[in-house]
Amino acid sequence: MERKMFIKVFGTLIFLIGNFARIDGSHHLKWEGVAEDVLLATRQRQKPNIIIFLADDLGYGDLACYGHPTSQTPNIDSLAQSGMKFTQFYASPLCTPTRASLMTGRYQTRVGAYPVVFNPDSLGGLPLSEITIAELLEPRGYDTYMVGKWHLGVGREREFLPTKQGFHRYYGLPFSNDQCPCPVCTYPDQPCVYADEKVDTCASDDVAPCAIFSDDDIYKQPMNPTTLTQEYTAKARQWISESAEKDNPFFLYYAFNHVHFPQFAVKDFTNSSRRGIFGDALFELDAAVGDVMKAIQDAGQTENTLTFFLSDNGANLKEYTLGGSSGPLKCGKFSTYEGGMRVPFIAHWPGQIHPGPSAELGSILDLLPTIASIAGAEVPSVPLDGYDLSGVLFNNDESPREKLFYFGPAPSREVGPLAVRFKQFKAHFFIDGPYQPAMDARECTPLYMPEELDLPLLFDLNSDPEERRTYLIAPYFLQSTFILSLVNVMRKLQLEQRHLGQRGVEGDQEDAEEIYGRTDMGTISNTFIGPGRATLLQSGLSAR
Numbered sequence: 445m446e447r448k449m450f451i452k453v454f455g456t457l458i459f460l461i462g463n464f465a466r467i468d469g470s471h472h473l474k475w476e477g478v479a480e481d482v483l484l485a486t487r488q489r490q491k492p493n494i495i496i497f498l499a500d501d502l503g504y505g506d507l508a509c510y511g512h513p514t515s516q517t518p519n520i521d522s523l524a525q526s527g528m529k530f531t532q533f534y535a536s537p538l539c540t541p542t543r544a545s546l547m548t549g550r551y552q553t554r555v556g557a558y559p560v561v562f563n564p565d566s567l568g569g570l571p572l573s574e575i576t577i578a579e580l581l582e583p584r585g586y587d588t589y590m591v592g593k594w595h596l597g598v599g600r601e602r603e604f605l606p607t608k609q610g611f612h613r614y615y616g617l618p619f620s621n622d623q624c625p626c627p628v629c630t631y632p633d634q635p636c637v638y639a640d641e642k643v644d645t646c647a648s649d650d651v652a653p654c655a656i657f658s659d660d661d662i663y664k665q666p667m668n669p670t671t672l673t674q675e676y677t678a679k680a681r682q683w684i685s686e687s688a689e690k691d692n693p694f695f696l697y698y699a700f701n702h703v704h705f706p707q708f709a710v711k712d713f714t715n716s717s718r719r720g721i722f723g724d725a726l727f728e729l730d731a732a733v734g735d736v737m738k739a740i741q742d743a744g745q746t747e748n749t750l751t752f753f754l755s756d757n758g759a760n761l762k763e764y765t766l767g768g769s770s771g772p773l774k775c776g777k778f779s780t781y782e783g784g785m786r787v788p789f790i791a792h793w794p795g796q797i798h799p800g801p802s803a804e805l806g807s808i809l810d811l812l813p814t815i816a817s818i819a820g821a822e823v824p825s826v827p828l829d830g831y832d833l834s835g836v837l838f839n840n841d842e843s844p845r846e847k848l849f850y851f852g853p854a855p856s857r858e859v860g861p862l863a864v865r866f867k868q869f870k871a872h873f874f875i876d877g878p879y880q881p882a883m884d885a886r887e888c889t890p891l892y893m894p895e896e897l898d899l900p901l902l903f904d905l906n907s908d909p910e911e912r913r914t915y916l917i918a919p920y921f922l923q924s925t926f927i928l929s930l931v932n933v934m935r936k937l938q939l940e941q942r943h944l945g946q947r948g949v950e951g952d953q954e955d956a957e958e959i960y961g962r963t964d965m966g967t968i969s970n971t972f973i974g975p976g977r978a979t980l981l982q983s984g985l986s987a988r
Contacts, residue, residue: 491584491693492793493740493749494815496577497733498546498697500539500593500620500704502788503759505771506726510788512769514718516727519734520790523753526799527792528837532905533806535757537784538777538853539595539620542756542808543699547576547596547609549812549823549830552851559854562597564619564651569597569604575824577812578610581695584821589683591676592616592699602660611697615658615679617667621701621708622646624654629669629708630721636669636706646706669708672701677732681739688743693819698736702729705763722766747794750818752811755787774911780850780862780876781911797837804836804843805865849941852876852894860942862894864934865905871934872901900931 508515509524536542536552544550544557547570552558555574562569570576578588590606590613597604598618606614622636626646629636636646653666656675680698687694702708702725709716709724713731717723733753740749759768761776761783770776770783777784789806791797809830816823817832835841849861852874862874874894902915915927 490748491586491819493687493694493696493745494581494586494819495696495698495736495740495749495751496546496811497736497751497753498543498592498699499729499753499755500700500702501757501760501768501777502703502726502729502755503761503768503770503776504773504783504786504788505769506703506759507788509790511771515723516717517730519730519737520753523733523737523751523792524790526794527751527790528797528799529801530789530791530806531801531803533754533787533789533808534785534848535755535787535808536851537779538757539593539704541851541853543595544570544574545829546808546811547578548574549809549828550574550826551809551829551849553855554827554829557596558851562595562619564598564623566597567600569599570609572603572608574609575826576609577815578606578695578697580610580812580816580821580823581819582610582612584819585693586819587683587687587690587692587694588612589680589694590614590616590697590699591679592697593620593701593704594618594699595620605657605660607659613659613679613683615656615663616676616699617654617656617672617701619654620704621654621669621672622704622706624651625666626654626669626706626708629706630724631670631709631711631714634714636708669701670710672708673728673732674710676700677735680736684736684739684743684745688745696736698732700729700732702726703768705760705767707766720765722768749793750796751792752790753792754789754808758784758787772910778853778876780852780872782905782909785850786909791837793837798840802836802840804833805845805848805867806833806836806843807831807845807848810845847937849937857942859894859896861938864938864941866930866934866937868904868906869930869934870903870905870911871931871938872903873897873935873938875901900934902927902931902934 504510506512506515507520507524508517509521509529536545538561540557540561541552544552544555548555556568556571578590582588588611590611593616594606594614595618596609599605602608605618624646626636628634655662655665656667657663676698680696684694684696703722707721707725709721709728713724713728715724717727719726737746737751740746758773758776758779759770761767761770767776773781773783773786775781775783779785787808807830809828810833811830813823813828813830813832814834814837815821817834831844833843833845836843846867848865850863850865850870852859852862853876855861859874862876863870863872874896876894901911903911903913904915905911
């Protein structure tokens with residue numbers, strides 16, 4: 445009976461494909477009518493394995509497949525060649541907010557992951573009430589694994605680690621590699637140095653050494669940068685093999701410490717690149733991607749694995765050649781210009797995602813609803829800021845996303861987003877800084893506070909992704925009804941977003957209502973209070 449049912453269903457599927465498939469003008473296969481529902485149901489029944497590779501501080505112009513002439517990234521390039529490479533995909537301008545948005549599908553202002561980043565002495569973390577991708581997939585039978593940089597808090601009792609946010613297993617460094625001492629970065633004993641100065645770039649020696657966690661426990665302290673990526677990859681390969689043996693679908697979140705400054709590399713990749721130590725680190729990252737994908741192949745899971753590769757923010761240009769490249773884009777990390785928030789993004793699933801470039805608009809916020817749709821998981825019953833991009837991935841549809849808000853490193857209700865994108869247009873209502881050493885433009889210099897503009901800087905990013913030709917520098921544009929209407933629409937969006945419900949960081953010792961006199965917005969500050977993680981670790985807190 446089961447065999448007959450399979451034949452019947454399979455025959456129906458072939459019939460539907462034959463009647464509802466067509467080739468569009470771009471020579472891509474499109475699906476119409478009921479066939480889309482059939483294919484979606486098929487994907488959900490498959491419960492594909494899902495991998496997210498998240499690079500750290502990798503700029504839009506750093507990968508060979510995004511135009512860098514001397515980068516060696518053959519494995520990532522292979523994913524791009526056989527997958528969908530997005531050219532208009534966005535993250536936040538720095539680490540913690542991006543990671544919070546990735547996990548929850550919500551802006552950092554909704555989840556309290558601001559301002560700036562969590563430090564080793566931060567007591568707060570991503571609120572446990574937030575639903576992460578791992579928590580969505582667990583009820584669907586997924587094994588959920590994370591290796592690498594968490595950067596969403598630890599807590600006094602380790603209550604904010606990944607294992608408390610839906611991940612069955614975790615192995616990694618919860619912070620950035622520069623937030624604790626790092627005397628050696630490359631084989632055999634080369635120190636971590638600034639671009640042109642022989643000085644230590646990491647935390648001082650009175651801070652506890654970096655600790656590697658295995659699940660909830662400290663596994664080793666200090667960590668060794670020259671073997672760190674190898675350790676991550678070995679764990680990832682082990683867990684993939686274990687899930688394959690159990691015939692369980694899995695979700696692997698691999699968050700690299702590469703290529704965050706200071707750069708580091710194992711022996712095999714030291715002095716291996718034309719780009720110097722940055723290129724060495726990037727080459728090692730790429731090799732790790734290749735090793736994980738080889739593990740997928742060895743497990744016989746290539747055709748049933750959906751893979752995403754992206755970066756958490758733009759290149760750290762203040763570190764010159766050791767900080768990456770924004771390519772043609774303006775500014776870098778910390779900035780709300782395109783170089784700070786537009787990142788490489790690749791989606792790969794053989795036989796499901798049609799290879800080729802995509803200029804559709806997307807955001808790291810969109811991964812949670814997209815994954816939920818593909819895996820047949822129930823989305824959280826909270827306001828989401830992400831959109832389901834599965835239509836873009838599988839049918840080459842237009843993106844449902846039309847607008848995007850560019851929050852700076854330290855959002856506040858008084859300022860709100862510094863810039864707004866609506867369709868292809870982007871308006872900067874505030875200018876922010878940092879760091880574009882090769883450019884003397886005023887708006888790329890560090891500012892302590894965002895500076896509000898009398899007239900917004902308005903750009904058409906389809907024709908001017910470099911943000912060099914603003915519509916409002918020429919007086920005659922002010923006579924354009926279209927331009928004035930567009931600016932008014934975008935100003936309204938910016939003002940509305942200022943009042944998006946903001947919450948404080950869970951784990952703060954003080955009561956938000958008592959301090960700030962309100963309950964609707966929560967705290968607007970990630971307050972760091974108390975002795976902190978680093979002090980606790982230094983005083984002898986060890987694996988338990």
